[in-house]
Amino acid sequence: MPFDDRTDAGRRLARRLGQLRDEDVVVLGLPRGGVPVAYEVAGALEAPLDVLVVRKLGVPWQPELAFGAIGEHGVRVLNQDVIDSCGLRDEELADVERAERAELGRRVARYRSGRARVSLAGCTALVVDDGLATGATAEAACRVVRGQGATRVVLAVPVGSVEAVARLSAVTDHVVCLETVADLGSVGAWYRDFTQTRDSEVIDLLTRATPTQTPPPAPGAVLFEPSRPGRRTDVPVGRAGAGVRSTGVSRRPSPARRSEGPVVREVRVPAGHVRLPARLVLPDAAPVVVVFAHGSGSGRHSPRNRYVADVLDRAGLGTLLLDLLTAEEEGDRRNVFDVALLADRLHAATTWLHAGTGLPVAFFGASTGAAAALEAAAAPGADIRAIVSRGGRPDLATPAALARVRAPTLFVVGSLDSMVLSLNRLAADRLRCEHRLAVVPGATHLFEEPGTLAMAAELARDWFTTHLARPDTGHRRPA
Template structure:
């Protein structure tokens, strides 16, 4: 029988089994409280971000110990259809239970995470770590919640678990476990030191992991924060990330109904940042202008704003020598191509994700920047529009079709694939030593 000296030792042994994930887009998620010290060692070994995944059981109103489902962050909710078929629960009863449990969940999350935002899982590999599982009920729900939050792959990693539990665990894509005894009593029996983990320890470990990622992320950017871009009587809001030194920056032009806070664009921005690129996420319309739906499709107006933001960026001493790229989604792609066609624009690369390049039809032939069009195979109408637009382009260009993806790339793994394609295109054309071909 394998016995671990404590959770730290268990975490280090578990990290050795997970070494194959190094270099992948991984987020390590510890189940509070005991799973977090184990997860901390895994995250440090993989040089991956660490977060918690908090779940709450939804108990049947008149039998609270019987779970009819569970909830997690981001509005995630998993229901147990088998229980609900046997025990009818009204929508009102369900809502009351969920409101109570969500308040408790939010309270726990706030105590653990403080002001730090939840790390996005969209398109990434979620490694869920606990100090051990017995029945596996909490771990099963955590896996389902992670998938609900957009994880492309879910890996359950624990030092010890019963063999029969591990054999029947469809909620995880992969399971990594050091010890799987046939005869299982309690998790604590497999540790010499199984003392309780306090809330303060969880907070300290999360803060230490966050500081580690800040130190190692692209050699610590010299600037990462919100900016205002003056434009006459008003200003555009944006978020700028510049590594030190900055050699290539990608400006994001989001699509209709989106903003600089879009989880999809933020995810893509993180992928670019990990490759050493700067990013500028910005809103091309003011909040009042967004109320008029016609402005969203005023491609010339949006392109004018994007060009103004580019000039502002180039006026900064820390970005003056940078190559500039545009990343456009939906109508934003039309604006990016329109702006790239300006005489003297000096844009080094353009990427369109699920975009509408056809909206820049009058100027497509004038675009000189190498252009990559990324479209989902199930986004049939937009795919045809991109094929048409590609035929109008005279610059170096490629069309990449992501199989199984719809317009928003919501299917597991598809956004990650699109982000990787964009990253490779921008690295090729924006970073030194990767001259455009």
């Protein structure tokens, strides 16, 4: 049965999706045509609405025939059958992708102007489009949201081909399609009005999307007191101190809604014969403490790591910015590359945190600190929940240690940091745990280019919150 227009299709689709009302769901429309459909679904489910920017890669002489699709954060999905049947050459693929990458960047900037991406960590991502032909665009979208930390991915469309629905069922948790057709023809044939959606309409619908609930103020942070364990409550991971819904733009409380800013304490961490200076932030109900292992010549005052730590703190995660070397030790450059020494210091900090808070620990490493984090996580008895490396040197960890790491590990590397990117790929091949390499477009080693450090921080935040969703076993819960 044909649909009057995308609004009609969205309302019909929403009725089929009513069972998702009780889930923590974020609705993501594929621009442009999927956004009007998603708008109706989000309104019916009383869920936040966001846009998920992906671009179809069309055969040069037949643009409507997709040989693949691309998404944010470097995601690319190719349909080898189409590539082979059309005889596409590598240079033709590259030319199309280059043009579509430019357009994707333009749309991201236009649609997200002044808006933060809704965090998907720990929630159900409901991806909505106006129809499925080859399914390449939708597949790219589903892979993007999975990489952003969604615990469940549901794809919903008014109409789709049998082949595309079957293909997408393999990369999602569930596909909802009102009309599954063996010979689809074109998606537009199933609409009486299939007028092209304009950018201005997409932006208007995102602006009009309103919350159904406002988040309560986040509780303030508490000081760390070594003699008295910090308080911990059972809060769904990625939601500590956050409400169920937000403004339709961000699922995290804005700083203006906090009763007070985070409380920071400068502490000294015992490590053998030395006491290491550190900066600790421990939000109330924090599910973890992320220990920062700084790189060569860097410490707790590093503006880049402080920026990342602030992003994690605002997400409800505790952070410990730790100097792994004393001022005297930093004078000898050999200590900066003494990965075994740095790993021992991380192990000491982990033991100290467990004793003082009873909370699990994760690692964030940069440069040589990434190697130290991997070595410490590989030590016998180590129980590290997750690891993120930003511009790290994991190649400096021993191959035996890399093979023993069990903590889910994310490598974040700039696309222009070619040597370090190669070293990270080699190290990733030696891991036997869950791991991922995320390449930030246009970033060099220090992530100094506009927007690149923010992207790295978001990737780290989502990785930690996603992998902290696992049950807490073996950790003492303080009263």
